[in-house]
Amino acid sequence: MDRRQRKTREAIFTAFIKLLSKKDFGRITVGEIIEQADIGRATFYSHFETKDFLLKELCEELFCHIFDAMNNEHSNHHHIFDCDAPNSVFLHLFQHLKKNDNNILELLSCQNNELFLWYFKNNLQKLAVSQLPMFKNRKSDILPDSFWINHIASTFVETVRWWIDNGMKQSPETITEYFYSVV
Amino acid sequence: MDRRQRKTREAIFTAFIKLLSKKDFGRITVGEIIEQADIGRATFYSHFETKDFLLKELCEELFCHIFDAMNNEHSNHHHIFDCDAPNSVFLHLFQHLKKNDNNILELLSCQNNELFLWYFKNNLQKLAVSQLPMFKNRKSDILPDSFWINHIASTFVETVRWWIDNGMKQSPETITEYFYSVV
DNA sequence: TTCTATATTGAACGCTTTGTATATTATTAT
């Protein structure tokens, strides 16, 4: 790949991530990206068909790097991950996130849309507060309340999503069972 | 409220929900809404400042109705929810969703943005597949594998979100503990 | 019914953003 192409591509990605950390994807304009990246308008469009394709390629590149890196570490230090602790894979991911290798945190923390789910979760959290003692009795642990509340609400939302995606074949009772057996 | 206002407002909401069930929020134009609702352009803007405010008000109205209705049922049949089953609140929500009272399913199932989280979850699910036997050994139950996989991935994402929102004070090890104690 | 207030309408407007086209300049790889 031409050095010029590489530099331009990198400049666009960098500018895009910087903008994503500040504002919602939908509110970022191509004009802002090319201004931040300091490139010409036509140049942008010779690299990416649209703004959406830019996001798509950014995601692919990012996750490809991270998860491939993890898999490689697996095969290299095979013994560690097989024998030592069964949870080290996730611990590893958390550690990568803490280091914030690829500005993933900016992408995760930015207020990316989903106003609807925000409302849904917010209301569910209020509900979860009143139900909290019930859950805490089942398992005795030292989790912060806010974590519990968030987890209950999130699991509910995700259960509903899974339900819908799988054609809602299960009865509400069955889904409730599912929900309770993981929460 | 003037009858004309009510009718117009209802027409806008109905048109908006119909469009939301077909396409992403960001791709819906005001022109499409007013065409679907069969109202004048100026009328739309006399009701809602922008498209975003329309979504906001729709969410508020929707969740207000649903959760208020649930709370009322609570106070009316107080005995049922206090004595009978501790999980009936959530069962109730699932039942409401199954009936699809307010077209909530369309709103939940539509591909509302979040391409980034989609990629994140997708990669985590692949990871979860390989870790699945580990989790299933701990609890013996009859949950579908796809549900388990989705739950593990979702809980991870939501744990990260909670972590970020609370300032990332915890160490990766602690967060991993949190994650495993709920999963 | 009549009257007054007000909601709706359609058209026009300036503005921003989008994606494309083109002619010119600069850089690369060989």
Add this chain to the structure above:
DNA sequence: ATAATAATATACAAAGCGTTCAATATAGAA
């Protein structure tokens, strides 16, 4: 040194946004 190609500035049509305004239609009260 040269041929290929990437980047540039500029201009452009098309689409969407949000506003304005005069004309019309309807609601609710007397």
